[in-house]
Amino acid sequence: MAAVDLTTHPGHLARRLQQAHHLLWNTMVSEEITSPQFAVLNVLVAEPGLDQRSVGERVGLDRSTIAEVISRLGRRGLLDKVRDPQDGRRFLLRLTDEGARMHRKLTVRTARMNQVFLAPLSEEEQAVFFELLQRVSDAAEGLRRAAPLGAVR
Amino acid sequence: MAAVDLTTHPGHLARRLQQAHHLLWNTMVSEEITSPQFAVLNVLVAEPGLDQRSVGERVGLDRSTIAEVISRLGRRGLLDKVRDPQDGRRFLLRLTDEGARMHRKLTVRTARMNQVFLAPLSEEEQAVFFELLQRVSDAAEGLRRAAPLGAVR
DNA sequence: CGGTATTGTTCAGTGCACCGACAAACCCGA
DNA sequence: TCGGGTTTGTCGGTGCACTGAACAATACCG
Numbered sequence: 001m002a003a004v005d006l007t008t009h010p011g012h013l014a015r016r017l018q019q020a021h022h023l024l025w026n027t028m029v030s031e032e033i034t035s036p037q038f039a040v041l042n043v044l045v046a047e048p049g050l051d052q053r054s055v056g057e058r059v060g061l062d063r064s065t066i067a068e069v070i071s072r073l074g075r076r077g078l079l080d081k082v083r084d085p086q087d088g089r090r091f092l093l094r095l096t097d098e099g100a101r102m103h104r105k106l107t108v109r110t111a112r113m114n115q116v117f118l119a120p121l122s123e124e125e126q127a128v129f130f131e132l133l134q135r136v137s138d139a140a141e142g143l144r145r146a147a148p149l150g151a152v153r
Numbered sequence: 154m155a156a157v158d159l160t161t162h163p164g165h166l167a168r169r170l171q172q173a174h175h176l177l178w179n180t181m182v183s184e185e186i187t188s189p190q191f192a193v194l195n196v197l198v199a200e201p202g203l204d205q206r207s208v209g210e211r212v213g214l215d216r217s218t219i220a221e222v223i224s225r226l227g228r229r230g231l232l233d234k235v236r237d238p239q240d241g242r243r244f245l246l247r248l249t250d251e252g253a254r255m256h257r258k259l260t261v262r263t264a265r266m267n268q269v270f271l272a273p274l275s276e277e278e279q280a281v282f283f284e285l286l287q288r289v290s291d292a293a294e295g296l297r298r299a300a301p302l303g304a305v306r
Numbered sequence: 307c308g309g310t311a312t313t314g315t316t317c318a319g320t321g322c323a324c325c326g327a328c329a330a331a332c333c334c335g336a
Numbered sequence: 337t338c339g340g341g342t343t344t345g346t347c348g349g350t351g352c353a354c355t356g357a358a359c360a361a362t363a364c365c366g
Contacts, residue, residue, distance in 0.1 A: 002198075003195050003196070003198040003199035004195055004260055004263070006192060006195065006212070007283065007287060008267075008283060009263070009267060010170070010174060010267060010270055010271060010282070010283075010286075011171070011174040011175075011178060011188045011267075011270075012188070012192060012212075013283065013286040013287065013290070014167060014170040014171040014174055014286075015171060015188070015189070015213070015352090015353095016213050016286075016290040017163070017167040017170070017286055017289060017290050018164070018167040018168060018171055018353095019213065019290075019353080019354090020289065020290045020292075020293030020294060021163060021164040021167050021293070022164075022353080022354075023293060023296075023354095024293055024296070025164060026354085026355095034321070034322080035164045035165070035168070036168070036321090036322065036323095037321095039159060039165060042156050042157055042159065043156070045155075045156040046156035051344080051345095052344075052345070053343085053344060053345080059159070059165075060168070060169050060172060061322085061323075062323070062324065062325085063344075063345065063346085064323075064324070064325080064345095064346080064347085065322065065323050065324075067345070067346070067347095068321080068322075068323090069321090069322080072320095072321080087331075087332070087343095087344085088330075088331050088332080088344095089330070089331050089332070089343065089344040089345070090331095090343095090344060090345080091344090091345080107157055110157070110162070114161075114162060114163060114164075116296075117163055117164075117289065117293060118163060118289065119292070120288045120289055120291075120292040121285060121288065121289065125285060128281060128285065129163070129285045129289075130160065130161060130163075130166065132274060132278060132281065132282045132285070133163075133166040133167075133169075133170055134160060134166065135273045135274065136170060136173065136270065136271065136273055136274065136282075137166065137169040137170050137172075137173045138273075139173075139272070139273040140173030140174070140176060140177055140270060141173060143176075143177070143269075168322090168323095171323095172323080172324090175323080175324075176324095179324085179325095187351070187352080189351090189352065189353095190351095204314075205314070205315070206313080206314060206315085214352085214353075215353070215354060215355085216314075216315070216316085217315095217316080217317085217353080217354070217355080218352065218353050218354075220315065220316065220317095221351080221352075221353090222351090222352080225350095225351080240313090240314090240361080240362070241314095241360085241361050241362075242313060242314045242315075242360075242361050242362065243313090243314060243315085243361095244314085244315080
């Protein structure tokens, strides 16, 4: 029976793209702070005092995963976690000075890395790249909400 | 200090794309067999008797990861692992009948899923999508080989 | 032939990512 | 006010993914 050509499988390509990114991140940005961790710092720069769930929503991580990422950032002293006096279920998050400093440092490195990463594409191709990536992800995300339950045994 | 717009960060988009794919895979293809596992089955359909390292190379997984994936497939009885009599370092891998059957089944489901996944893009856009994805990944992969050691502390 | 280098696999450690189950806190209607 | 339903966070379990180190079998070379 015929094997399939994986280069026409978006899932396979997505995985490869992430690997490639991971590689560049490690060498050009940081070996300590990961890309999802940076995303969390970034959200908290824009919206200090957000709760854990909302942060997860902003960066696209579920509650379990965001809890781990945040705990790692807390252990490194990059953010603080305080119970919301208004609502005892939540923790309110904000960056420490250390965290803000780290975010600034990584921001410039990340910009450099993105340039290298996207160098193989022309200006217009980069725009197309972003747009297509986004459209596919958004559409799938939409299906999640609709969730007609196409379960598969 | 200004926060950054993550929608122009390819790493972030790559992660979101993979999440979207994972979601669709789970509901439309299989909850048991994952996409990387399918990739391994697929390689072994094309080239039975390959060793572990080569399989990893074909699907783009490092030695540690491929070892785990293969051990899971072995546990499920989808492939066999025999020491190479010619070279006692390797294990030769081939699908069991069960494994071949599984591959056939998932092949058709995967095709269906890819259609849904890519539905938001036109025919031409899909082609562009594949090409850009591939070019970026390949270029980064190339840097790995060159590896000028841009280490970052 | 024997010592050294290379190659294939495994192991330990870290981190991302999902799901389902659970407890505490909150909210709202009877 | 109290009792059911929702929301926030934690926990346990599984799986992918990388690095670096250890280990064994083989290959190469003087």
